[in-house]
Amino acid sequence: MRLVRAAIDLFAEQGYDKTTVAQIAERAGLTKTTFFRHFPDKREVLFAGQEAHARLLADGIAGAPAGATPLQAVAAALDAVTATFVPEQREFGPRLHDVIAAHKELREREVFKRAGLCAAMAEALTARGVPDPAASLAADLGVRAFTRAFDRWIEPANDQPFPELARQALDELRTAAATLA
Known part of the structure; x- marks a missing residue:
């Protein structure tokens, strides 16, 4: 650190x-x-920590109850990973965000890292028997929820815990996806 x-x-x-x-x-x-x-x-x-985050997400999915839907398993994964974030990460989060946003090379690297998180979740969902494209879509929603929640968590006015924000973001995305039909 x-x-x-x-x-x-x-x-x-x-x-x-x-x-x-x-x-x-x-x-x-x-x-x-x-x-x-x-x-x-x-x-x-x-x-830093992306490999550990990928493992936590995959383990969270693997540890979800047997009857969990793909998005319930993703929610369990988000709970597992967001619970590991510490106040220090929240403190430097806005500066991290600004540094990455200011450099094309870093933005591209961030996309690559997010793809790795998505792949880890999709593989874990597939191992649970979730077929593609449902596994990939659920994993993508999970990464999007994680990102949205992180952006909210690092806002100075925020007082909600990261896991709670991640669950809210996943619910928002689930609701938005349902309107696409």
Whole structure:
């Protein structure tokens, strides 16, 4: 978390392009070698934990009750992943959002990372016997709900817990999808 915090602080202060890995490591009180043990490059520090999030989402789906619908299983996955977020992530969330929004390369990387989360959920749903395209669609709604909830969670005026926001976002998307028919 020190490397993530240091990177976001530096990116906000002097810009993404002007920040080096050496500066991030120094700000975190670590060495450049230590940075590279955790991340292959400076953009990956912005997406720390994505593999763990994918596992939590897949495990949440796998652990949903046997009779759960695909979206109920996705809701269980959202509960599992959002419960792991800490106040510090909420605190630096707006700066993280701004850094990513300001750089095409980072926006593209964010889309790639979201696709990985979606794939993890779709695979877990398929393992539960949910056929495609229902598995892919439910997974996509789950990622969209996660993203919408995160954006709401990091708003300064927000006082709702992340898991609650994720459930609300999933319900909104489910309702919106029902109007498409």
